[in-house]
Amino acid sequence: MVKSTIDSLPPFPENLPLAPIARISSFKLFSNDASTAAAVLEACQTYGFFYLDLTDSPSGQALVEESEELLKLSKRAFEFPKEEMMKYHLEKGVSMFGYKAAGTVKKTDKELRPDTTEFWNISKDHFHGIAPMRTYPQVLLDSADLIKDFTKNAHECAMEVLRTLATQLDLPKETFVDLNTFNKPAGDHCRLTHKFPHASDAKAVGLPSHTDFGTVTVLFNWLGGLQIESRTPSRQGEWEYVKPLPGHAVINLGDAMVKFTNGALKSAKHRVVPSPGEQVGLDRYSVVYFVRPCNDSLMKPVGDFDKGTHVKVGGKVSVGEDENVVYTAGEWMVKRAIQMGS
Ligand SMILES: O=C(O)CCC(=O)C(=O)O
Numbered sequence: 452m453v454k455s456t457i458d459s460l461p462p463f464p465e466n467l468p469l470a471p472i473a474r475i476s477s478f479k480l481f482s483n484d485a486s487t488a489a490a491v492l493e494a495c496q497t498y499g500f501f502y503l504d505l506t507d508s509p510s511g512q513a514l515v516e517e518s519e520e521l522l523k524l525s526k527r528a529f530e531f532p533k534e535e536m537m538k539y540h541l542e543k544g545v546s547m548f549g550y551k552a553a554g555t556v557k558k559t560d561k562e563l564r565p566d567t568t569e570f571w572n573i574s575k576d577h578f579h580g581i582a583p584m585r586t587y588p589q590v591l592l593d594s595a596d597l598i599k600d601f602t603k604n605a606h607e608c609a610m611e612v613l614r615t616l617a618t619q620l621d622l623p624k625e626t627f628v629d630l631n632t633f634n635k636p637a638g639d640h641c642r643l644t645h646k647f648p649h650a651s652d653a654k655a656v657g658l659p660s661h662t663d664f665g666t667v668t669v670l671f672n673w674l675g676g677l678q679i680e681s682r683t684p685s686r687q688g689e690w691e692y693v694k695p696l697p698g699h700a701v702i703n704l705g706d707a708m709v710k711f712t713n714g715a716l717k718s719a720k721h722r723v724v725p726s727p728g729e730q731v732g733l734d735r736y737s738v739v740y741f742v743r744p745c746n747d748s749l750m751k752p753v754g755d756f757d758k759g760t761h762v763k764v765g766g767k768v769s770v771g772e773d774e775n776v777v778y779t780a781g782e783w784m785v786k787r788a789i790q791m792g793s
């Protein structure tokens with residue numbers, strides 16, 4: 452098993468409030484263990500977030516190795532002068548792929564603080580020949596094999612989560628997988644993020660509070676800073692840290708799953724704040740894979756979730772849309788991206 456970079460960084464402080472999210476074994480998830488499947492459903496009905504322990508399965512271990520390689524790549528991919536990276540800047544409302552400079556995400560917190568995180572958004576379709584290529588810097592093109600392996604493996608891992616959720620919701624097993632087919636054009640992408648370090652007294656926000664708008668997110672980070680809203684009644688409205696764990700991915704659902712289940716599953720608000728304690732002065736990186744529905748998937752519930760025992764947990768997800776129109780994912784995602792500024 453590859454050594455995690457987490458072990459060579461200053462420790463995450465002991466005394467901070469942690470989100471009590473479930474830890475799911477990838478081996479048990481991939482082998483359809485019944486109590487694991489129930490725990491995945493429960494996690495997705497409550498927090499919308501869980502840890503996936505990747506140390507106990509071969510495909511999990513491959514993902515951990517790839518995430519460590521992508522971390523090394525990130526350090527090289529963000530070290531160019533900003534003017535150079537700006538040549539690849541994404542075009543809001545046209546395409547979300549390419550470079551995103553810090554300070555361009557919609558400001559959602561009370562103080563209207565700008566974000567301090569830059570991204571490379573790398574399309575799965577571009578690297579797998581599913582859509583015509585766009586320009587990317589040579590440093591990313593040189594790692595095409597790694598990007599292809601990671602996007603394929605992370606997608607497949609997310610599909611196992613989707614199969615489990617469909618089965619648990621009494622739907623045909625492939626219901627969600629069929630809306631997120633790997634080989635069809637979609638907004639799926641790998642995101643490399645880099646947050647600039649902050650002095651411990653700085654009030655900046657890494658990424659303002661948001662929900663992801665795709666189907667499933669597979670996230671690797673090494674330094675603290677990610678937070679989700681507390682679900683403990685006495686701590687309502689407060690934020691809790693998701694502490695990075697060696698060999699684990701953080702999995703969360705996006706708004707498309709709220710739409711597909713008419714609110715039976717949750718996409719939770721999260722944000723990135725300066726890394727805590729001794730970690731504060733360091734550059735923070737994360738490696739993310741976002742599963743997005745195929746461009747031609749219809750953004751509507753896949754079953755009758757108003758009947759039976761389903762409780763609505765996901766909030767209403769709207770893009771200022773006409774209630775009488777069923778949008779395709781391609782149309783829906785463009786509207787969401789314009790709203791968010793990414
Ligand atoms: O960097 C992280 O830990 C989270 C990143 C994130 O939420 C995002 O890119 O949507």
Ligand SMILES: [Fe+2]
Nearest residue numbers: 661662663721
């Ligand atoms: Fe996110």
